[in-house]
Amino acid sequence: MEATLEKPKTQSKTRTIRRVAVLGSGIMGSRIAAHFANVGVDVLLLDIVPKEPNAAEQAKGLTTDSPLVRNRIVNDAFQTMLKASPASLYSPKFASRIKLGNFDDNLKEIATYDWIIEVVVERLDIKRSVYERIEQFRKPGTLITSNTSGIPMHLLTEGRSDDFRRNFCGTHFFNPPRYLRLLEIIPGPDTDPAVVDFLMNYGSLYLGKTTVLCKDTPGFIANRLGIQSLIQTIRVAEDMGLTVEEVDKLTGPVVGRPKSGTFRLSDVVGLDTTVNVAGNLSKMEHDESRASFDLPASVQKLMDNKWLGDKTGQGYYKKTKDATGKTEILALDLKTFEYKLSQKVKFATLEGTKAIDSLRKRFPVLLAGTDKAGEFYRRTFADGFQYATHRIPEISDELYRIDAAITAGFGWQLGLFETWDAIGVRKGVELIEAQGKKPAQWVYDMLDAGIDSFYRVENGKKQYYDIPSKSYKTIPGTEAFTILENLSQNVVWKNADASIYDLGDGILNVEFRSKMNTFGQGVSEALMKGIALAEKDFRGLVVGNDSTDAFSAGANLGMLFMFAVEQEFDEVNLMIAQFQNMIMRLRYSSVPVIVAPHTLTLGGGCEAVLHSDRAVAHAETYMGLVEVGVGLIPAGGGTKEMAARASDLYQSGDPELNILQNIFMNIATAKVSTSAQEARDMNYLRPTDQIVLNRSSLIAEAKQAAIELAENGYTQPKQRTDIKVQGKTGIALFKAGIVAMRMGNYISDHDVKIADKLAYVLCGGDLSSPQLVSEKYLLDLEREAFLSLSGEKKTLERIQSLLTGGKPLRN
Incomplete structure (x- = not known):
């Protein structure tokens, strides 16, 4: 699903975001701060002052007057963010863009910031108390947004000034903010439309987000649809007697969703988080399907046992070690509530789709399956389809917003209406009716009007079916x-x-x-x-x-x-030469x-x-x-080009051998x-x-x-003959390091052989002194080294391991 970038509908003063204050340094706050640092913004990250020193601080004689104590919460959160994997920062050096502080000592500094983002605990009273303090220092006109995942905007702004309310909006990032593309924009009742337009544009252009405009309804869009789908999937699994592993296989990459599937996702997110959101959504009197948010039996039992997932060490899955110390993955038996070794899963329906690469072509086959997999898909997709139709216009006036939110927020490749198109709208209605339910009336009206798809492509642009006008319209913001x-x-x-x-x-x-x-x-x-x-x-x-x-x-x-x-080495040599020529x-x-x-x-x-x-x-x-991971060296010009880039860097003032060594290590360790x-x-x-x-x-x-280079008078470059290589001097340096690594048992004998070849090529061969060589000379060295390594038994073992098991072999 393409990102949503809506064009401004109103004129407003030009806003420039140079400095952002993030209030609240928990998991979300610290990671939102990191993502703003990623895009070059200076960030002020604040949190509360502890009520008293902890034991370690008391032992050092520190009091609440000490800056170390006063900033302990924000400092600890910041360090946790820095150590997290996957990383929240594009580069560790971007951490310097984040300044740390606390609400008592540093809140006054928000007067000089362009955007204030509140990310404190999800409690209305606490958020309101923070806003009270913000108004003491905030400069009029400054953006103020909340990262709330469900508290209504109109409740948040009660009692605030007119300027505060006009410049206030919900900006709901999904965790982790760097990686999940969704940013929901939720205006309050008094939000200036120009503020909304700005946030939609900024989120897409500067933060790289799929920005989706939401109505101020419970759960907004993504959580409303995503949690409903998750809870209903668990309910169907229990009803059909499917195992945890079977459901995760059925709801993973085969349907264009993350590898985590349903139950693993629940463990990662934390079952308590899912239950809290579902609990709030089950109270909606205006939702005809609110009962779908009631907790299935397994969920309630897990909550009672406090088996919440990764945060408690067990949930639907549990990691243990066997008698030899090897890690084992155990899966919960939903009938006995005992853990057992995770089992591999096979379904005839899934086997029948292995040769179908196209996700859209795969769905009709999956939904037509005659085994349990097919029944599972028919029940869950029919439920998801019908629920989404009834949410229009409650949570969104346009169906494309629903698909944009669910794909960007939960990592689905296709949204619900895109999936429905893949099997055919009429077929989808039949699936829903077969489950004893009906989609919203607008779907029948659409079909009666002779329109049989939710999306179409016109002149290279994707259009969606607009329900009020009963016509197709281009998805706003995707024109570019x-x-x-x-x-x-x-x-x-x-x-x-x-x-x-x-x-x-x-x-x-x-x-x-x-x-x-x-x-x-x-x-x-x-x-x-x-x-x-x-x-x-x-x-x-x-x-x-x-x-x-x-x-x-x-x-x-x-x-x-x-x-x-x-041992067709002439053919191997030809393959390498042809690849080099193409590159x-x-x-x-x-x-x-x-x-x-x-x-x-x-x-x-x-x-x-x-x-x-x-x-x-x-x-x-x-x-x-x-390439080192499979016992080879880069030979499509990669080693040659890195030698050339090292040569170009020699003018930087850094020692030449240090520059070359960094490049060598990146290749030798297969660093990505x-x-x-x-x-x-x-x-x-x-x-x-x-x-x-x-x-x-x-x-x-x-x-x-490409247009810019062409219009600026691009001329065909000439192959280089000015690449400075180090010859024997560089080789000697690398050999010393390689020998030391082998003596320390950090690398194997075969690793030594590969590293020697890599060093030889990077240094331009056995030259008596540093000198200039051509690209062709280095390409020939590359090809010779690659060819000799391809004849090594241990290299073939590495390649075979990757081809058959998908894992690199250390030998």
Whole structure:
């Protein structure tokens, strides 16, 4: 589902957000502060002063007058955030953008801040008391928002000044704020529409969020639909006698949802959190299905036992160790309430969809299943469909907002109405009626009018069915996005693994769609074809895709393994040479080539980025040269290019061997960046490369970069002959470190062999002194090293382990 970025409907004074004050440093507050720091904002993070020193502080003679005591709560929360995994900050150095303090000593400082975000405990009386204090110092016109997950806006602003109410709004981030894309915007009864417009725009453009405008109703949109789905799924599972593992398999990636499924998600979130939200929603008198929020028997029993999930060490799952100390995962038996070893799950319906890569094409098969899986899907999806229809116009006037909230908030690939379209609207109505229920009348009216889909694509833009006007309208704010699946009419060439799109304005796009977008023959063919077409009739090329899993997980190792096992080394050599030629064509084409990485960008995918004229990367890009993990070194120009980048950095003033050693360690340890910013710190992205916060904008921004380079007079570069390498001096340094690592048993003998080869190539071979070499010289060294390692038995064992079990082998 595309992000929602609504255009401002009213004019307002220009707001610039340079400084944000976050009040409340708990899990959400500290992580919201971190995300604002990620985007370059200075943050003030405050919390309460402890009532008295703790035992450790008393032992040091500290009192409540001591700054260490007064800031203990915020300091502890901040340290917890810094240590959390996955990381909340794009780079540890961004922590310096966050200033810590407490409400008593530092609240007066909010007078100089542009936006105040309240993230204190979910109690109306406490929030109101905080607002009372805020009004003493807040400058008129300053934004003030609450991260409440359910308290009505009109209750929060009771008794506040007119200026406070006009500039107040709900901004509901989802946890963790860096990774979950949803930001719900909930206006109060007196909120200035210009404030709403600003927040919708800022959330999408600067925070990278799917910003969804919500009505001030219980649970807003995402929690209302998501918790209803979770509770009803548990209820159906109990009724059908399904196991915890079976349900999580059925509600995971096979239906385009996170691996956690239903029960694992409950454990991660905390059952008490789910129960609290469900308890509030079950009290809604105007909801005809409020009984669906009543707790199923297993949930109530878990609550009684205080088995709340990860926070209590057990919930629907429990981790233990066997007699040998090996970790075991136990699953709760919903009938006996005893834990047993987690079992693998198989359903005939799921087996029948293994060859169906398209999620939309998978749903009709899943819902037609004749086993328990099929029945489970029919019951749960029918319930979800009908419930969503009855929430319009209560929680939203438009159906696309419901899909946007549920996909961005809970990580679903398709929303409820998108899923319904996949099986057909009439078929969905039949499913609902078969369960003895009915969708809202507007669905019947839609079908009677001859309209049989909730969405359609018109001129490359996605439109939704607008219920009041009974017509299709373009989803607001998506006009500027380029979504490849909406451009099927613009495909100019394709094969089984890739497509080439005409993006307009003289720019082509090569999209991969192999498994995990790995580089095999089909993808390589498409890239070479894309460059040829662009050079002939266009002015630029983008390499990008809309995959949710990976930009590219690297080379397809299957063919390499087959040739290496058969000792067909001439074929291996040819494969490497062809891949090198393709990567170098990206760098030395006569038109600008922009590569748009995101999520996993490994091995060959990283090498494609390294050889672009400019990378336009999503902030959540996990990039690395990881070939060492399978017993090889980067040989698609990756090692060569990092040697070249080291050479360029030698002018920085840092010792040359230190610079080279950092690059060596990143490759030798197969280090993967945890963000695009870290990829920049590792020199995989250059200072001139662009980092984009909103994933939906990625292809459009890459296209614009290609246009910019073309219009600025792009000229075809020449291959380099000025790369400074260290020769024997560098090799000696690395060999000393490698020997020390082996003596300490940190690496194996085979790791030593790989590291020696890597050092040899990075240093330009056995040269007597540092000197300048060409790219071709280093590419030849790369290929020779790769070829020799591919003949090693232990390398083949590593490749086989990855191909068969998906796990790297240490041997």
